[in-house]
Structures are given as structure tokens and as C-alpha cells.
Amino acid sequence: MEKKMGNPAVVGLAGFGLTTILLQFHNIGLMGLGPVVAMGFIFGGLAQLIAGFQEQKTGNNFGYSAFVGYGSFWIGLGIIWILNFYKIYESSTTDVGYYLVAWTLYTAILAVASLRIHTAMAVTLFTLLLGFILLDFGHFVDPVWNKVAGYELFVCAFSAWYMMAAIIINDVAGKTVLPFGSAIVK
16 A cells, blocks of 8 residues: 655645735735744745655646745745845845846746646736736835735735645545636646
């Protein structure tokens, strides 16, 4: 009998969703950066990296790229904030904007690929893409867009958590309780 392995996506999606929620609390003005930096390194960063490396072992290139990529995003963003705080290598709003533009482009590639996975993945990636575009506007046009992104990215975070919940609940139930939806592109 083959031993059942856990699905690394549950940890990756949990870390992605939780850290994204915390950043949006900051973006809409409810809290400071401290908890975001902490979770950016640990749950959004390290946990997603580990999940991504485990996805690689399963042969899932999408999960491998997404979790290692966004885990690196969170660690990189945390490093930018710390370097700014200590005035070591300071990044301007525009500098961070270019960082976000690069991640917008990366997310666009994953968003297109997500259309061939299932509806829940496409919703998550396209709301993330829209969130990055809004953050780009917030860093190059008017900071009010960062607040708009904050509200929009809650949808993205909860979409990721929906997928996490579906994987866990469907597995425990032994049947589909929370559906993922069909692939949008066959």
C-alpha cells in the first residue's frame, strides 16, 4: 500500500492568503507594518518556499513556480522594508513601484496559465493581477490606489483560502464539498 502524502498547496495557500490579508489591513490603514514583515518572512515567505519545493517533488510546475515565486516576493518585500527602516539601501516609492511592475508581469503569466487549471485558481490569480496593477498605479500615479488595492486584494486572499479550505475539507470528507470549478480554457 502506498503511503498518502499531504498536499503542499494547503500550506502555500494558507501562507499566501494570511500574509496578503495582513498587508491589506496595512494598505487600508488599520495597522502598521510590523506583523506584515514578520509574517512576510515566516508564513508568506518561508512556508511558501517550502510548499513550492514540495510541489516540485510532485511534478506540479505551476505550484512550484507560484509558491517559490510568491514566497520570494514576500521575503524580498520584507527585506526592502527593513533596508528602508535602517536607511541602508533606501527604496523610493517609484523603486518599489518597479518591483511591483515586475511582479505584475510574472503574475500575468501565471494568470493566463491558471485558466487551464480551474475557476478558483483563475479567480485568485486574476484578482492578484488586478491588485498588482492597482498597486502599480498607487506607486506611480496616486497613493489612493494602494487603498483601493487593499480592498480588492481581500478578494484575492479569501479566494486563496477558499482553495486551501476546499483541499482540506474535500480530503477529510472523502468527496467534493467545496468545488473548484472547471478549467476556463480546455
